[in-house]
Amino acid sequence: MTGRNLWARAYGAPWWHLLVLALGFLVAGYAATRVVDAGIWVGFVVWFVGAVILHDLVLFPLYSAADLAARSSLSHTPHRGRPAARRRPRPTGRRPAPLNYLRVPTAFSGLLLLVWFPLILHGAEPNYRAAVGLSTIPYLNRWILVSLALFAASALLYVLRRLAAGWVGR
Amino acid sequence: MPDTSRGRDREVKPGRKGRLAARLKGWGGPPGPFRPEFWRSPLRGPWLTSVLGLVLLAGITLVAITGLVSYAAYEPRLPGNDTTPGRGLLGFYLFDWPTDPVWLYRLTQGVHVVGGLTLVPILLAKLWSVIPKLFSWPPARSVAQAVERASLLLLVGGAVFQFVTGILNIQLFYVFPFSFYPAHFYGAWIFLAAFAVHVVIKLPGVVHTLRTYGLRDHLRSSVADTRPEPPDPGGLVAADPAPPTMSRRGLLAFAGGGSLVMFGLSAGQCVDGPLRRTALLAPHGRHYGTGPNDFQVNKTAASLGVTPDLTGDSWRLTLVGPHRSELSRVDLLAMPLHTYALPIACVEGWSTVQTWTGVRLADLARLAGIRTGQAGVTARSLQRGGYFGQASLSAAQVADPRSLLALRVNGADLSLDHGYPARVIVPNAPGVHNTKWVRELDFGQERS
Known part of the structure; x- marks a missing residue:
């Protein structure tokens, strides 16, 4: 058995894989020693690990659960209690499903809140007023108006597509 | 396979x-997300992850380079400019920051901040596309996989850490238990190390995937035609896929649309004119009115203890050099005055061009007994506390004829919040190097 095969069996990847990772850990490790030197390592580690937890175990489950709830509620309500015979048969591929017209503006509005919540919810007010000389108060209204515009645009698009699909189906 | x-x-x-x-x-592992059947999206797969990965590769490279450029723009080798503690080998000197083109820092820092904001939805989409791997069971099938997964903690932690600290900092929401500068600076090196490793390891597979499947087929298919990608060894493709509710084209448009929303509502803070009003959700695209001093303020006088009694008739500018002297504002106004339209561009991403009138720094250097181009200057402010109460400029920056100790802006006296009685304005310098409320110009500093 060649050395290369032996290495691949023991390690699970080519030699350069380990070399690249080792170099990466070297640079990251050196930067970590600077963090210790700067005397901020406790808060730094908490925020660094917290960042992973915040995304993977809080943000992701939250938006997935919200999406799942929206999907199940939208996929059940239109069919329930409505006899199939009354519905005009239409080419199914053409009729737009309402889900994405709700999903997209909700996600964009949520994204804006996620990024700008210190301004929108006035968390940054004391520092902001001291630095900029203005208040963060207008941001809440701006976010609400932008969100309304997103939902309105999405609803308009949905109605237009639905009408277009209706004409095609007729 | x-x-x-x-x-x-x-x-x-x-x-x-x-x-x-x-x-x-x-x-078979713990239940729930640790089981492959838990992940049902028919869109996940190597192709989707490869496309998002390539977009991030381009975007993060741009944001990383502009970030490093911003570090160089601070002229870290000059006295007092880089107070990052313990920077060691990472505090390396890159190059003398030029005064031309005057819009360079405006551009690079705008790209850094607005580019970062624009990448948020792409980063979230990329993390969504690979999340099943976080729960893959067993946690590692080989030593190689275990080592690589450890590096992914640095990659994901570093990415989210950098985006979160940057985004909170531009909103002045200082909730982190550390100073922003060292944390974002060292966090960048940790993240970029893990990022480079990830690119080297993954890029061959990305190229292979995109060569095999191309862009067109997946981009053309509608929701009804959307099928899961062929099973992959990495386990991204769902074992038990649900029916699609969105096409791959739709998902990419979704993420790209999110980027467009982020960009469209913040990029206005980097331009002047009517487009500035589009910066509805950006911290520094605000309007103050229509007067000559009604442009973005980054630090008010009141917040830094600069009061009108300090800046009144008793104010004197001290010139330190071979010839020490003190000048009143009347003395300065009696010197040759020059007017230039120059941008002021902040590290927090916003910028604006204003028309500044004042005395050339080169003239003040001569008055202090320095020949043009022989020495830099350290400008010290009246401000009490806060960062950048002083900033050092290079000899080349002082020698540029457009570098001014500004007394007026847009034809009017500077307002107190814009640095009355006098502030530095240097072409292409980062905003914080345009020291406000200057009390002393020290031409006698050695390079550190």
Whole structure:
């Protein structure tokens, strides 16, 4: 058995894989020693690990659960209690499903809140007023108006597509 | 593709280790997200992850380079400019920051901040596309995989850490238990190390995937035609896919649309004119009115203890050099005055061009007994506390004829919040190097 095969069996990847990772850990490790030197390592580690937890175990489950709830509620309500015979048969591929017209503006509005919540919810007010000389108060209204515009645009698009699909189906 | 891990396990000699491995395999791992059937999106797969990965590769490279450029723009080798503690080898000197083109820092820092904001939805989409791997069971099938997964903690932690600290900092929401500068600076090196490793390891596979499947087929298919990608060894493709509710084209448009929303509502803070009003959700695209001093303020006088009694008739500018002297504002106004339209561009991403009038720094250097181009200057402010109460400029920056100790802006006296009685304005310098409320110009500093 060649050395290369032996290495691949023991390690699970080519030699350069380990070399690249080792170099990466070297640079990251050196930067970590600077963090210790700067005397901020406790808060730094908490925020660094917290960042992973915040995304993977809080943000992701939250938006997935919200999406799942929206999907199940939208996929059940239109069919329930409505006899199939009354519905005009239409080419199914053409009729737009309402889900994405709700999903997209909700996600964009949520994204804006996620990024700008210190301004929108006035968390940054004391520092902001001291630095900029203005208040963060207008941001809440701006976010609400932008969100309304997103939902309105999405609803308009949905109605237009639905009408277009209706004409095609007729 | 053969499952190599299974073949290896079969060769393990029977014994305690073998029995344990067999039992673990029979167990199938913890329930819920640790089971492959849990992940049902038919869109996940190497193709989607490769496309998002390539977009991030381009975007993060741009944001990383502009970030490093911003570090160089601070002229870290000059006295007092880089107070990052313990920077060691990472505090390396890159190049003398030029005064031309005057819009360079405006551009690079705008790209850094607005580019970062624009990448948020792409980063979230990329993390969504690979999240099943976080829960893959067993956690590692080989030593190589274990080492690589450790580096992914640095990659994901570093990415989210950098985006979160940057985004909170531009909103002045200082909730982190550390100073922003060292944390974002060292966090960048940790993240970029992990990012470079990830690119080197993954890029061959990305190229292979995109060469095999191309862009067109997946981009053309509608929701009804959307099928899961062929099963992949990495386990991204769902084992039990749900029916699609969105096409791949739709998902990419979704993420790209999110980027467009982020960009469209913040990029206005980097431009002047009517487009500035589009910066509805950006911290520094605000309007103050229509007067000559009604442009973005970054630090008010009141917040830094600069009061009108300090800046009144008793104010004197001290010139330190071979000839020490003190000048009143009347003395300065009696000197040759020059007017230039120059941008002021903040590290927080916003910028604006205003028309500044004042005395050339080169003239003040001569008055202090310095020949043009022979020495830089350290400008010290009246401000009490806060960062950048002083900033050092290079000899080349002082020598540029457009570098001014500004007394007026847009034809009017500077307002107190814009640095009355006098502030520095240097072409292409980062905003914080345009020291406000200057009390002393020290031409006698050695390079550190």
